[in-house]
Amino acid sequence: MKTMEARLLKWKRRANHILGINNLKICGRYGNALNEDWTFEYNDTIDTWGTCNYNIQQIQMTTYAVEVLKNSMIEDIICHEVAHALLRPEPFTNILRNALGEIEDEHGKLFQETFKEVKVKAKL
Numbered sequence: 798m799k800t801m802e803a804r805l806l807k808w809k810r811r812a813n814h815i816l817g818i819n820n821l822k823i824c825g826r827y828g829n830a831l832n833e834d835w836t837f838e839y840n841d842t843i844d845t846w847g848t849c850n851y852n853i854q855q856i857q858m859t860t861y862a863v864e865v866l867k868n869s870m871i872e873d874i875i876c877h878e879v880a881h882a883l884l885r886p887e888p889f890t891n892i893l894r895n896a897l898g899e900i901e902d903e904h905g906k907l908f909q910e911t912f913k914e915v916k917v918k919a920k921l
């Protein structure tokens with residue numbers, strides 16, 4: 798069994814890989830493509846699995862997730878936050894607009910489609 802330290806390193810590499818492939822392959826598609834400044838870090842919170850911070854261009858995941866969750870769930874947290882990163886809301890708001898200019902919930906249809914695409918790419 799891997800040590801916790803090794804598992805944390807493994808998932809940090811995995812998160813950076815997923816950030817990287819999205820930078821290369823979705824660039825321009827949503828008009829909010831990731832750039833190379835996005836990073837991944839752990840935190841020690843116990844009330845949220847993951848977060849996406851647009852101000853510092855960083856996705857975060859709690860170390861607790863790596864401790865207690867199955868691999869597929871950890872992967873989903875990372876892909877979920879990368880999807881949020883790709884779908885940056887309009888400045889100073891939480892408003893997310895789809896390709897038709899319609900306002901969508903932050904976990905609405907556009908988000909679900911983007912999340913699925915990130916997951917598929919991560920498996921390639």
Ligand SMILES: [Zn+2]
Pocket residue numbers: 877881904
């Ligand atoms: Zn979310």
